[in-house]
Amino acid sequence: MSMKSQYGEPKDNYHFKIVLKSTLIFIVCLLLALICLVPIYILVVNSTHESMDLARDPSKFWFGTHLGSNLKTLMNHLGDDATTVMKRVAKQYSSAFNVGQGYLNSLIIAGSTTILTVFFSAMTAYGLTVYDFKLRSPAYTFIIAVMMIPVQVSSAGFVRFMYSLGLINNFIPLIVPAIAAPAVIFFMRSYMKSSFPLDIVEASRIDGCGEFRTFLTIAIPMMKPAIAVQAIFAFVANWNNYYTQNMILKNEKMTTIPIMVSKVLSFDKNLDYGVNYLCITLSILPIVIVYFILSKFIIAGVALGGVKE
Amino acid sequence: MASAAQRRIKSISYAKYGYMFIAPFFLVYCFFQIWPLIYTFILSFKGNQANNAAWVGFDNYSTILFGQGMAQGSAATSAEFFKALGNTFILWFGNFIPQILLSLLLAVWFTDAKVKLPGKGFFKVVMYMPNIITAASVAALYVNLFGDSKYYFVNATLMNMGMADPIHFVADPVISKIMVMFIQTWLWFGNTMIMLMSGIMGINPSLFEAADIDGANSRQVFFKITLPLLQPIMVYTLVTSMIGGLQMFDIPYLYHNGANFSKELETVAVFIYFNFNKGTVEQASYGYAGAASIIIFAITAILGSITFYMNRDKDEIAQKKQRKRAEKQYKAKMKKGGLTL
Numbered sequence: 001m002s003m004k005s006q007y008g009e010p011k012d013n014y015h016f017k018i019v020l021k022s023t024l025i026f027i028v029c030l031l032l033a034l035i036c037l038v039p040i041y042i043l044v045v046n047s048t049h050e051s052m053d054l055a056r057d058p059s060k061f062w063f064g065t066h067l068g069s070n071l072k073t074l075m076n077h078l079g080d081d082a083t084t085v086m087k088r089v090a091k092q093y094s095s096a097f098n099v100g101q102g103y104l105n106s107l108i109i110a111g112s113t114t115i116l117t118v119f120f121s122a123m124t125a126y127g128l129t130v131y132d133f134k135l136r137s138p139a140y141t142f143i144i145a146v147m148m149i150p151v152q153v154s155s156a157g158f159v160r161f162m163y164s165l166g167l168i169n170n171f172i173p174l175i176v177p178a179i180a181a182p183a184v185i186f187f188m189r190s191y192m193k194s195s196f197p198l199d200i201v202e203a204s205r206i207d208g209c210g211e212f213r214t215f216l217t218i219a220i221p222m223m224k225p226a227i228a229v230q231a232i233f234a235f236v237a238n239w240n241n242y243y244t245q246n247m248i249l250k251n252e253k254m255t256t257i258p259i260m261v262s263k264v265l266s267f268d269k270n271l272d273y274g275v276n277y278l279c280i281t282l283s284i285l286p287i288v289i290v291y292f293i294l295s296k297f298i299i300a301g302v303a304l305g306g307v308k309e
Numbered sequence: 310m311a312s313a314a315q316r317r318i319k320s321i322s323y324a325k326y327g328y329m330f331i332a333p334f335f336l337v338y339c340f341f342q343i344w345p346l347i348y349t350f351i352l353s354f355k356g357n358q359a360n361n362a363a364w365v366g367f368d369n370y371s372t373i374l375f376g377q378g379m380a381q382g383s384a385a386t387s388a389e390f391f392k393a394l395g396n397t398f399i400l401w402f403g404n405f406i407p408q409i410l411l412s413l414l415l416a417v418w419f420t421d422a423k424v425k426l427p428g429k430g431f432f433k434v435v436m437y438m439p440n441i442i443t444a445a446s447v448a449a450l451y452v453n454l455f456g457d458s459k460y461y462f463v464n465a466t467l468m469n470m471g472m473a474d475p476i477h478f479v480a481d482p483v484i485s486k487i488m489v490m491f492i493q494t495w496l497w498f499g500n501t502m503i504m505l506m507s508g509i510m511g512i513n514p515s516l517f518e519a520a521d522i523d524g525a526n527s528r529q530v531f532f533k534i535t536l537p538l539l540q541p542i543m544v545y546t547l548v549t550s551m552i553g554g555l556q557m558f559d560i561p562y563l564y565h566n567g568a569n570f571s572k573e574l575e576t577v578a579v580f581i582y583f584n585f586n587k588g589t590v591e592q593a594s595y596g597y598a599g600a601a602s603i604i605i606f607a608i609t610a611i612l613g614s615i616t617f618y619m620n621r622d623k624d625e626i627a628q629k630k631q632r633k634r635a636e637k638q639y640k641a642k643m644k645k646g647g648l649t650l
Contacts, residue, residue: 022425025418029426032415033435035495040438042462043450058465120333127330131323139331146342148549148613150556152578153606156585156598157348158341163590173341180338211326240443242559243578247586258445265449268567273460276453283446291441295434302437302500303507 040288047277054273070274074099074282089270095252096263097279103286105249106256109171110239113178117234118227120179125188126219130201140189147182151244159247169251174244184230187304191226192219229301232294239287257283346606353599359591369600390601392572393580400486400561400576401554404493409546411494412501417531419502420509422517437499444496448563451492452479457566479566482573489574492560501546508542509535548612555605558582577605 042061046054049064072078076094078086128140151158162173196219204214220227242258249255255263264279291298353370356363357380365379372378376387418424419433426432439447454462455478464475478488512535520530561574562582575583584598 018423025424025426029432033432036435036439039450039454042454055460058460058462059469124331124334127327131327133324133327136327148552148609150552150609152556152581153602154342154346154349156595156602157352158345159585160595161345161348177337177341180334236441242445258443261445261449262563265452265563280446280449284442287441291438299433299437299503302503
């Protein structure tokens with residue numbers, strides 16, 4: 001028997017192995033992608049079904065026709081033919097999950113924190129990179145050292161302090177601290193170190209440009225990629241922040257989307273399964289849409305964050 | 310002799326601008342982070358509830374750590390804290406191990422040049438997606454899918470397929486822990502995978518080529534090249550995940566039926582939160598919350614200093630060392646020179 005018939009064409013064998021491996025990997029990846037997507041899909045599907053129908057058989061795999069009526073219940077826009085039970089359910093959901101108010105509050109908080117975080121972090125990173133001063137390296141060491149301190153550690157003191165300042169039920173304790181974001185500064189400083197030539201600062205000085213103007217009109221445009229990535233992450237993190245918002249915002253009018261979701265979750269009676277799902281769908285919808293539009297940037301940003309000098 | 314202009318240029322110092330640029334950060338950080346941290350420390354030495362103004366020394370610590378405080382129910386508080394600490398470590402461990410294994414496997418596959426994988430970009434985008442969804446919504450989603458009765462999706466589907474009784478995915482102490490581990494893995498594996506991928510792509514590709522030419526199989530390549538060179542980023546992932554695990558709050562806190570919180574899922578962060586977030590100052594236990602926070606802070610500080618040590622700017626340190634050595638040599642030379650003269 002020749003070698004050839006025993007082992008086959010060596011090249012074919014190699015090719016076959018690679019195809020086999022690739023196929024297996026593809027199947028595993030497909031399964032994982034399904035695990036990631038199916039809960040979201042079922043969520044959206046179930047928010048288009050009527051509660052009664054879901055109670056009879058919650059195992060739905062295709063869209064129903066009751067999205068409109070669920071939305072009406074959630075908005076408390078029921079017709080005159082609604083029963084008292086339906087009205088009670090609608091009242092319960094619409095007072096806990098006031099969609100418009102929630103979106104507005106979350107948008108105010110996430111939007112303003114994002115602007116503050118990227119602007120002041122870029123400014124601090126610029127100060128640490130461009131200028132040479134005595135406390136530069138201690139300041140940078142401090143920023144790295146505090147980067148890892150979890151919020152939970154200081155939250156008891158934070159809340160008590162905010163009580164004593166009368167800042168409970170106020171957006172200030174949620175927005176202003178965004179100015180100090182050590183991790184973002186760390187990222188921006190590494191970015192500046194690798195792609196911001198200091199000669200430009202010298203050149204602008206010679207041209208008579210003030211220091212702050214140099215930062216605003218030259219450094220910020222040059223740091224756009226880093227700023228964009230960090231802005232996306234800051235926005236997502238603040239939109240999703242349940243812990244701090246739940247400690248500070250006790251007033252009905254000031255609640256944000258994550259707090260509303262937790263309220264809906266704690267309902268004991270007068271449940272409407274369809275509206276339950278609809279609330280969750282509405283809470284994740286904006287962020288998922290934004291994610292799929294910007295996914296390329298986001299994935300690149302995560303990868304950048306992983307590379308340590 | 311230098312002209313007047315030259316002398317003036319020499320005296321221009323830009324240092325003050327440096328301070329101006331970093332001042333906002335430090336002011337805000339001290340006001341909203343450092344002072345609350347110190348205040349938490351102070352609160353940990355003060356009493357609880359109605360007694361909140363009194364100075365009690367180490368009473369809160371002895372209550373939490375040894376159950377020997379002066380207040381009633383001190384042993385119960387201690388037991389609760391240690392249960393919470395145990396839960397935190399169980400939940401963290403149970404999500405970190407599958408998460409790192411899965412992420413590592415996927416990262417190796419995705420960076421393997423020999424594997425032809427269609428839709429790689431799509432897979433990355435989909436696998437990272439859970440990470441950006443509001444954690445509160447994720448908890449709500451899973452409670453609504455995995456509810457304990459036949460009125461919820463998963464149990465209904467299983468019962469349609471012939472299962473007799475619904476599984477208590479939310480109320481059962483063990484199954485609910487496994488569910489929280491699963492949710493945490495679901496949330497974080499995409500993120501870890503992308504971090505590890507960027508680490509693997511940072512490895513010099515000629516090493517892989519050389520191994521390929523030498524006839525190494527993929528297992529050998531993984532254990533002899535990828536894993537050892539990936540070590541720093543693995544340690545970084547481990548420590549950040551550990552610190553993140555100590556903060557685990559949203560999912561364990563919200564994964565329960567109705568209004569009743571599940572004690573079986575209480576983590577340290579939830580313990581702290583419960584103690585200080587109870588109505589007015591007279592009803593809350595800021596002392597216990599403060600003491601527990603400081604204990605967690607100590608653990609975090611140890612973990613954090615490990616990463617800090619690993620994350621140092623190695624080039625800068627080498628430069629500094631070199632500069633010092635040069636200075637020393639120069640000084641020694643001068644001394645010698647002085648002696649010979």
